[in-house]
Each structure stands twice: as structure tokens, then as C-alpha cells.
Amino acid sequence: MFDFLKKKIKDSINKIQKKLEKEEIEDELTAEEKQAIVENPQIVLREEKEGTPTVQETETEEKKPEPREIKPKQHRAKTPEPKAEEKHKEKETGKKTTKRLLSHRINEADIEGIYQEIKSDLVENNVALSVVESIHADLKKNLLGKDVSMLAIKKEVEEAIKNSISDILLEYPMDAMFATIKTAKPFIILLVGVNGAGKTTTLAKLSQFFIGKKFRVVASASDTFRAASIEQLQIHMDKLGVDLVKHTYGADPAAVAFDAIKHAKNVAADVVLIDTAGRSDINKNLIEELKKVKRVSKPNLTIFVGDALTGNDAVKQAEIFDREVGIDASIISKADVDKKGGAVLSISYVTKKPIMFLGTGQDYPDLIPFNKERTAEFLLKD
Numbered sequence: 001m002f003d004f005l006k007k008k009i010k011d012s013i014n015k016i017q018k019k020l021e022k023e024e025i026e027d028e029l030t031a032e033e034k035q036a037i038v039e040n041p042q043i044v045l046r047e048e049k050e051g052t053p054t055v056q057e058t059e060t061e062e063k064k065p066e067p068r069e070i071k072p073k074q075h076r077a078k079t080p081e082p083k084a085e086e087k088h089k090e091k092e093t094g095k096k097t098t099k100r101l102l103s104h105r106i107n108e109a110d111i112e113g114i115y116q117e118i119k120s121d122l123v124e125n126n127v128a129l130s131v132v133e134s135i136h137a138d139l140k141k142n143l144l145g146k147d148v149s150m151l152a153i154k155k156e157v158e159e160a161i162k163n164s165i166s167d168i169l170l171e172y173p174m175d176a177m178f179a180t181i182k183t184a185k186p187f188i189i190l191l192v193g194v195n196g197a198g199k200t201t202t203l204a205k206l207s208q209f210f211i212g213k214k215f216r217v218v219a220s221a222s223d224t225f226r227a228a229s230i231e232q233l234q235i236h237m238d239k240l241g242v243d244l245v246k247h248t249y250g251a252d253p254a255a256v257a258f259d260a261i262k263h264a265k266n267v268a269a270d271v272v273l274i275d276t277a278g279r280s281d282i283n284k285n286l287i288e289e290l291k292k293v294k295r296v297s298k299p300n301l302t303i304f305v306g307d308a309l310t311g312n313d314a315v316k317q318a319e320i321f322d323r324e325v326g327i328d329a330s331i332i333s334k335a336d337v338d339k340k341g342g343a344v345l346s347i348s349y350v351t352k353k354p355i356m357f358l359g360t361g362q363d364y365p366d367l368i369p370f371n372k373e374r375t376a377e378f379l380l381k382d
Contacts, residue, residue, distance in 0.1 A: 009379060012117040013157050106143045114139055114157060126311030126342025131168055131349050138164035162376045169372035170354035172329045181215060186264040186272045188297055192290055192321050193305035195278035198333035198359060200229065202305050203273050204236035208364035215270035220260030221246035222253035222293060225277035233275055253289060254296040261297060282317065287324045294325060303356060304330045306347060308338035315346045322351045333359035
């Protein structure tokens with residue numbers, strides 16, 4: 001996950017650092033030094049051990065003509081000779097006295113340069129434009145006018161981007177949910193999403209997750225539309241030892257959910273997980289069906305399941321489901337095979353709802369609670 005995006009951001013930051021360092025060195029050169037470089041191509045910029053830029057003749061195997069001596073203008077005061085002990089100190093440490101600046105004040109042009117470097121990379125990796133613009137605003141807020149050591153520019157830019165991404169992401173408060181489950185029996189979870197997003201497999205993984213927390217689970221086969229959906233869910237529930245309430249294909253999905261909740265109360269189950277149908281597109285019939293299921297089941301939590309591989313499509317789907325049905329959180333499936341990661345960075349910002357889990361494989365334990373700090377740090381980690 002994030003392989004392409006991570007590399008792109010790192011490459012952009014490295015390019016930004018080199019560009020700012022080059023501009024800072026060029027700004028510090030005197031007019032005579034700049035002219036000398038133009039007239040004598042063998043003169044190049046180099047850095048001393050401490051990063052202090054100087055002008056020095058490039059050493060080559062063949063002896064080059066000596067560069068023309070640059071004489072100071074008459075109105076310039078001559079630099080006084082250093083005292084003997086200062087000369088000795090310079091000789092000992094290998095340092096050279098210099099007036100060159102070792103820091104840089106980040107200006108508006110720098111911010112725009114940073115933004116333009118990362119903007120196309122983010123958009124190409126399926127990050128929503130609204131998220132990119134939010135990062136731009138954060139860079140202005142956190143970096144503009146800041147005095148930064150030339151050696152620390154890369155670190156400062158990385159930290160600013162990491163903090164911005166961390167602020168954009170929202171994670172679900174698991175502890176609060178566990179506390180509610182113990183008091184509200186049964187705790188009802190409704191899963192929504194388009195066909196193929198992985199709702200049924202995600203329901204099985206959630207069952208495993210709650211069983212691991214010592215909660216008893218009942219499942220509702222409320223997808224009565226897709227062929228073989230009930231059989232698929234039955235296989236999962238049999239493997240996990242979970243009660244499945246089901247009707248026949250074409251039955252009212254809301255009625256199945258109602259019966260599942262009733263059964264959960266009778267057996268003192270802690271959690272009811274309701275599977276629902278999807279469509280290849282989000283049409284009126286699907287929306288009305290989900291609204292009815294939600295009215296009847298009165299879920300404590302409505303979760304949108306989005307396929308990470310669909311990128312911006314998953315973000316648009318989340319927006320529609322949130323607007324039409326209402327969602328409380330998202331689970332991003334297939335995150336392990338998504339090399340871009342744009343959907344993960346965009347969904348919580350666009351919907352203003354937290355990400356609950358990331359699906360990271362086909363096995364039941366492959367559902368990890370989402371952590372925004374770890375995600376932001378991973379994106380900028382070497």
C-alpha cells in the first residue's frame with residue numbers, strides 16, 4: 001500500500017531541498033563571484049564539511065589556466081587580516097570564516113514550489129483535489145515565514161506534510177464502540193457499498209474480529225439480490241461458528257434484518273452484522289432499499305465498504321452513500337494490493353467520517369484497525 005505515492009512524495013521533497021539549497025547559495029554569491037563563474041567555467045560551487053558554500057577551482061588532471069583574479073571595488077573596505085590565534089584556530093579546525101547564511105526563510109514562492117512538486121503526484125495517485133488543496137493550505141500555515149536551517153529543510157517539509165496528512169485522516173474510536181456494545185445489546189452494524197467492493201468478505205472478517213474480543217455475533221443475509229450471495233455468506237459463517245439468519249432470494253432485505261435482530265435478542269448475542277446488496281452503479285432502487293433496511297434495523301453503526309483499487313470512484317461512492325443513506329465510518333478493502341493509496345487519504349476527509357479498518361488480505365484476520373499517525377509516518381518514512 002502507498003508504494004507509488006510514497007516514492008513520489010520522497011522524490012518531490014528531495015528535489016525541493018536541492019532547489020532551495022541551490023537558490024540560497026546563488027543568492028549569497030557576490031556579483032564578482034557570479035561574473036567569475038560565467039567567465040571561467042572551471043569554477044564551480046562546492047560545500048565545505050559544515051555545508052558552507054564557497055567558490056573553488058575544480059581540480060582536473062590537465063592543468064587549466066588560472067582564473068582571472070577578482071579585484072575588489074575601490075569603495076569596498078578590505079577585510080582585515082585575522083589575528084595569529086584566529087589563523088591557528090582555523091588551521092586546527094579546518095573551518096573557513098564566512099558571511100554566508102546557514103538558514104533560509106521560507107517564502108510564498110517556496111511554498112508554491114513545494115505545492116507544485118507534490119500536487120501532480122498526489123492527484124496521479126487518486127488523492128482527491130480537495131485533499132490536495134487542504135495540504136496546500138496547511139503548508140502555508142505551518143511553513144510560511146519560518147527560518148529553517150539549510151540542513152533541516154527536508155526534515156521541516158516532511159514534518160509539515162506528515163502533520164497535514166495526519167490531520168486530514170480520521171480514525172474510528174474503537175474503545176468507545178466496545179463500551180457501547182456492552183451496554184446496547186445487540187449492537188447493530190449495517191454494511192453498505194457497491195457490488196464487488198467486498199462487503200460479504202468484510203462481514204466475515206468483522207465477525208472474526210468481534211469473536212476475538214469475546215463478543216457473540218449474529219449475521220443477517222440481507223443481500224437477497226446477488227446470485228449465490230446467501231450461500232457465500234453461509235460458508236463463511238459456518239467456518240466461524242456464527243448464526244446466520246436468511247430468507248430466500250427476492251425476499252425483503254429489511255425483513256431479514258428484522259428477524260436477525262430478533263434472533264440476536266433471543267440468544268443474547270452482542271453484535272448483529274447486516275450484509276446488503278450492491279449494484280454496479282448507485283441507482284434509485286438500491287438507495288431506497290438501503291433506506292428501508294436502515295429504518296427497520298436502526299443500526300448503531302452504518303459502515304461504507306469501499307474498494308481501494310477503484311481510487312476516486314470509491315471516494316465518490318462514499319459521498320453518495322453518506323448523502324443518501326448516511327454513514328458513520330468506512331472500511332477500505334483490498335488496501336494491501338493498492339499501490340497508490342489515494343482512496344485511504346481521501347475518503348475520511350471528503351465524508352468527514354473516520355476510517356475504521358483496512359482490509360489487507362483474503363484471510364479472516366486480515367482486517368487491521370486504522371491508525372492515522374502510523375499511516376502519515378509510513379508515507380514519509382525512508
